[in-house]
Amino acid sequence: DAGITQSPRHKVTETGTPVTLRCHQTENHRYMYWYRQDPGHGLRLIHYSYGVKDTDKGEVSDGYSVSRSKTEDFLLTLESATSSQTSVYFCAISQGQLEGTEAFFGQGTRLTVV
Amino acid sequence: AQSVTQPDIHITVSEGASLELRCNYSYGATPYLFWYVQSPGQGLQLLLKYFSGDTLVQGIKGFEAEFKRSQSSFNLRKPSVHWSDAAEYFCAVGARGNTPLVFGKGTRLSVIA
Numbered sequence: 001d002a003g004i005t006q007s008p009r010h011k012v013t014e015t016g017t018p019v020t021l022r023c024h025q026t027e028n029h030r031y032m033y034w035y036r037q038d039p040g041h042g043l044r045l046i047h048y049s050y051g052v053k054d055t056d057k058g059e060v061s062d063g064y065s066v067s068r069s070k071t072e073d074f075l076l077t078l079e080s081a082t083s084s085q086t087s088v089y090f091c092a093i094s095q096g097q098l099e100g101t102e103a104f105f106g107q108g109t110r111l112t113v114v
Numbered sequence: 115a116q117s118v119t120q121p122d123i124h125i126t127v128s129e130g131a132s133l134e135l136r137c138n139y140s141y142g143a144t145p146y147l148f149w150y151v152q153s154p155g156q157g158l159q160l161l162l163k164y165f166s167g168d169t170l171v172q173g174i175k176g177f178e179a180e181f182k183r184s185q186s187s188f189n190l191r192k193p194s195v196h197w198s199d200a201a202e203y204f205c206a207v208g209a210r211g212n213t214p215l216v217f218g219k220g221t222r223l224s225v226i227a
Binding site for chain 2 (some may be wrong): 032033035040043044060079090092102103104106107108
């Protein structure tokens with residue numbers, strides 16, 4: 001299995017509070033991604049990173065921010081959590097699309113906003 | 115931009131029966147295509163991938179998929195389903211360059227005795 005660790009694995013938080021999810025990799029892959037998974041929607045891209053301090057928005061980026069200060073860590077922050085952000089969040093990594101390589105996924109973080 | 119359609123939300127098959135899960139993609143150039151499987155409470159595991167060359171690709175767990183450019187399809191098949199294959203299956207499309215994978219909405223597979 002690819003060395004990807006997501007933390008926390010489960011979290012319950014209140015509406016309006018900030019939340020940070022962490023993704024840590026030991027593979028030294030250049031690309032890192034945050035997806036959210038919701039019933040009936042599959043996986044939707046939130047943000048991704050193509051290098052340290054290089055990030056870009058995905059399909060559903062509103063209400064989320066990211067940071068990548070080291071190759072191995074990619075943080076996802078919900079600045080003010082809302083109930084619509086209750087979801088399962090997956091981090092993924094890949095060596096790079098130029099090589100056509102696949103993405104490897106973490107185990108997910110289940111976030112509940114009450 | 116790429117897009118993926120998985121027409122079947124839920125499929126039920128009998129153990130030992132054959133399986134085909136459908137995937138249609140939209141992309142102007144040659145796509146990179148993937149099938150992932152997700153067991154309950156788990157992350158996604160890659161089953162197989164297509165980049166170029168032979169249009170019939172073999173994957174893990176006895177799965178195969180065939181790329182048909184004329185039909186913009188990449189259907190997943192297995193000749194004999196096992197109860198342990200019950201899971202959710204996702205088709206994804208990628209492209210050259212700095213382009214993240216785009217996923218379909220998934221097909222949930224149930225296996226009955």
